[in-house]
Amino acid sequence: MVDESSIKGTLKLIRDVVYKNLTNEYLPFPMDKALATKWAYEAGVPKGGRVILYTSYMYQMAPVFKSFEKLLPTVGSLARIGFLASLGSRLVKPSDAEVKRASTVLKNIYAITRASRPGVGYLYEEEPYSGALLYELGFIDEFKEYGKRLEEFFKIRGVEEIITADPHTTFSLANYKRLIGFSIPFKNYLELPPIGVTGKGRFVIHDSCIYSRFLNMYDLIRQLTKDAGLEIVDDEKVTGRGIGFCCGGPLGPLNSKISDEMAKARANSLKSVNPEALVFCPLCYENLSPYIPVKDFAEVISP
Amino acid sequence: MNEEEVLAYLKSTSEKCIRCGFCVQTCPSWNSHGKLEYYSPRARVTLTRGMLEGSVSPEDAVESIYSCNTCRRCLVECPTGVDTAELVIYARYYINQKLAGPSK
Structure with a gap:
């Protein structure tokens, strides 16, 4: 059984803390960006560009997202003392094996994308989280506000097309399009021509x-x-x-x-x-x- | 959707449910919660309707509404096309307003 007071506390924490983190840092909680972007350095992905591969950290941080329930109290305490992005070392990290596996997956997704979108880039440490969690938990107003910020964020960086790597990020962009008219074209990598796959x-x-x-x-x-x-x-x-x-x-x-x-x-x-x-x-x-x-x-x- | 439109959407969608229960056995959450009706798609729709009518408090509905996977499996079986997954997202929005307070 889910404890009712625990749900209330979680809802408040997400609304007040996670959303604030997203607004300030484009991340829901502290994460190790060096780990999350290592695959792209190894693959030599160009930085930025008109077309970008948008991972939203899903493959890199899936083990952390899975333990979000356990993570929330830590997120709350860190937020109270005013730290965020620099404190990845104090939080749950994927294991080396998990990082290696995610790296293989993302390098292959990048190779598939590059075959039909030569020059596709990646935003590295600047990459923002999609906001999927806000929608899934019913924080619709916050989700829409964050979507507007994301669109502006991408436009300022000259992004004209987004290629997504996972369903949750793709669905977030589809929801932004439906709810706020998100105007940057996007596709999931599975929708690209599978050249030589x-x-x-x-x-x-x-x-x-x-x-x-x-x-x-x-x-x-x-x-x-x-x-x-x-x-x-x-x-x-x-x-x-x-x-x-x-x-x-x-x-x-x-x-x-x-x-x-x-x-x-x-x-x-x-x-x-x-x-x-x-x-x-x-x-x-x-x-x-x-x-x-x-x-x-x-x-x-x-x- | 603004708040008024959300309420209208929740009302019209929950009123489409004919309580046939075809959705119940397809729900993975219902199956994993000891097959209790409270954790079924049908209950989520009924509780949402109850919240709007004032006969159910958000506190009484919260656990059911937040136990939904939003996987849309139930929609496949629904003869009247109730999209419980989407209804739940907006029911959560309604509950969030009541329990966590208004946005911003």
């Missing part, structure tokens, strides 16, 4: 709820995996269009126990179809990976 392996796909039921990408994802040479095992009752259950990720920030229960249930149904699962979202990966062998699409392909 090949891979191998046999998987059951766990569809991200956002990709399959909000952004209508169910067919695109199956076509993409098939064209890349991956063997996909589907079962209409487990992975059919619109049918797939959630990994439990969206509930993680407020109730990690129930979120884990959902992940276990989803992993068991996926296992009944195939021993190894394929995901397209860093939060799906985080939730499911303790219970079933799982890979992200961008780590099993070679662009």
